[in-house]
Amino acid sequence: MDTLVDTAPASVSAALRRLYLLRFVFAAVWAGLLFTTADSLGPLTATLLVVYPLFDAGCAVADLRSARADGSAVRGLYVNLALSALAGVALAVAAASGIQAVLQVAGYALLGGIFFLVSALRLKADGKQA
Numbered sequence: 001m002d003t004l005v006d007t008a009p010a011s012v013s014a015a016l017r018r019l020y021l022l023r024f025v026f027a028a029v030w031a032g033l034l035f036t037t038a039d040s041l042g043p044l045t046a047t048l049l050v051v052y053p054l055f056d057a058g059c060a061v062a063d064l065r066s067a068r069a070d071g072s073a074v075r076g077l078y079v080n081l082a083l084s085a086l087a088g089v090a091l092a093v094a095a096a097s098g099i100q101a102v103l104q105v106a107g108y109a110l111l112g113g114i115f116f117l118v119s120a121l122r123l124k125a126d127g128k129q130a
Contacts, residue, residue, distance in 0.1 A: 016066050023059050027052075041102065046095035049102060050088050057084035076119030 030052050037045045060081035067074045087105065094101035 016063070019059060019062055019066070023056075026055060030055075041095060041099050046092075049091045049095055049106075053084045053087035053091060057081055057088065060084055076122065080119060 030048060034045065034048050037048065060077055064074055064077045064081065067077055087108070090105045090108070091102060094105040
């Protein structure tokens with residue numbers, strides 16, 4: 001009797017762990033840079049504000065590819081992708097208007113993080129991610 005073993009979930013799981021580690025490291029470095037440059041809303045601070053949600057959107061695309069390979073539900077990941085891309089554009093516009101506008105947009109940008117967290121918890125509960 002032949003037995004087939006599917007190794008795709010293990011490779012997908014390892015890829016997702018690397019992706020989440022990359023996201024964590026990027027977020028930590030980004031937060032440190034933002035903290036040190038946030039005295040005023042200069043070009044570097046504005047760039048940092050726009051780069052983070054766009055990086056998050058890129059990570060959501062990678063997460064979507066892994067989730068599709070694993071056969072997982074991806075609706076929450078699409079919401080995260082859309083919110084992250086929208087937040088990047090909105091922060092770019094808000095940065096031209098001043099700190100108050102950036103703070104207002106940043107509050108809404110947290111929704112992308114919340115959707116990411118909810119999606120990750122659902123996939124983890126379903127046993128789709130390690």
